[in-house]
Amino acid sequence: GEDVEQSLFLSVREGDSSVINCTYTDSSSTYLYWYKQEPGAGLQLLTYIFSNMDMKQDQRLTVLLNKKDKHLSLRIADTQTGDSAIYFCAEPYSGGSQGNLIFGKGTKLSVKP
């Protein structure tokens, strides 16, 4: 079946790097996504990576994709207290129309000053 797995919690100190990991199940996924959710808010699209890429960098964010192991990671450089939030990994439904996503349970990132 389709499932996205993430560790539930991560705690880092301000200024350190954060690495959030995710495993997915569908090897045919075209895109893989990272969303951020702050308390009481909706989901913010952070970044996504196409399946023919191994890495994508966008300012402080680096996404690494290991297709062989179906492993996706999000690295946040110089983590700030404003980065404290829940981060969701998502992949498209197998055979589904574009945009219908399966989400992990989310990783709660806590940044200590």
Next chain:
Amino acid sequence: DAGVTQSPTHLIKTRGQQVTLRCSPKSGHDTVSWYQQALGQGPQFIFQYYEEEERQRGNFPDRFSGHQFPNYSSELNVNALLLGDSALYLCASSGVDSPYEQYFGPGTRLTVT
């Protein structure tokens, strides 16, 4: 440029009642998806609307129905509410120019008592 908007923000209903939630997509977007996010969980896909028709549906009962209007806005209806329907309901939109980018609204918090 207005993002995805949803109304109402919060709603309290009683078991057995019916509820209607509303969503206006981001400007230029024509596809609307609905998700249910229970507390502590990732969002779960309910259904997607395109060209005023339900294009794909997740694993939700028929009590959940929807509609899309000619201006691309959408409604989610839930009949015979159960306590387990208490959740944050998220609307997301995407467009033909960027079908792989799905943007979420702030959500409607539904509490069923």
